[in-house]
Amino acid sequence: MPLFEVETDSHIIITWAQDNDEASAVVTDAYPNDSVLRMTKRPRDTWVISKSALGLSGSLDxxxxxxxxxxxxxxxxxxxxxxxxxxxxxxxxxxxxxxxxxxxxxx
The missing domain is CATH 1.10.10 (Arc Repressor Mutant, subunit A)
Known part of the structure; x- marks a missing residue:
């Protein structure tokens, strides 16, 4: 099942869905007051957030x-x-x- 990144006016949601409509339904169910700003079907079935992009690098845990x-x-x-x-x-x-x-x- 594809992985979708859905950005709303208040959240960024990562979800598995069969298609754009199903991904939109996940957002509507979880956050009914949010409007979808952007939806991207990810090229792979995993999601990675770089700690260095968040400024979280170094030897400290x-x-x-x-x-x-x-x-x-x-x-x-x-x-x-x-x-x-x-x-x-x-x-x-x-x-x-x-x-x-x-x-x-x-x-």
Whole structure:
């Protein structure tokens, strides 16, 4: 089954679907208030996100550190970002990217 990347006004959704109509139906079911801005049938059946493109490179295990900060902050994003900045020394924008990407992964 093909993998589709569907961008809405609020989300980027990666889903398997038989065709564009089925992929649109997934979006409508999950996010009925979102409008589809772009839909791309991926050339392969996997999805890869480059950590370096997100600014997550180096020897530090950023995911573990981010999840630890989220846990200490009890899911409070702003507090977790502050903790991450304090523990790693990164700037606000980089800390935000790391914390938000880990929140999506279900820390």
């Amino acid at each position: 950023v995911c573990h550190t981010a999840r630890d900060c989220l846990s200490k902050a009890e899911g409070d994003k702003v507090h977790a970002i502050r903790l991450y900045m304090h523990e790693t020394g990164v700037d606000l924008e980089q800390a935000r990217k790391v914390i938000e990407s880990n929140m999506v992964m279900g820390w």
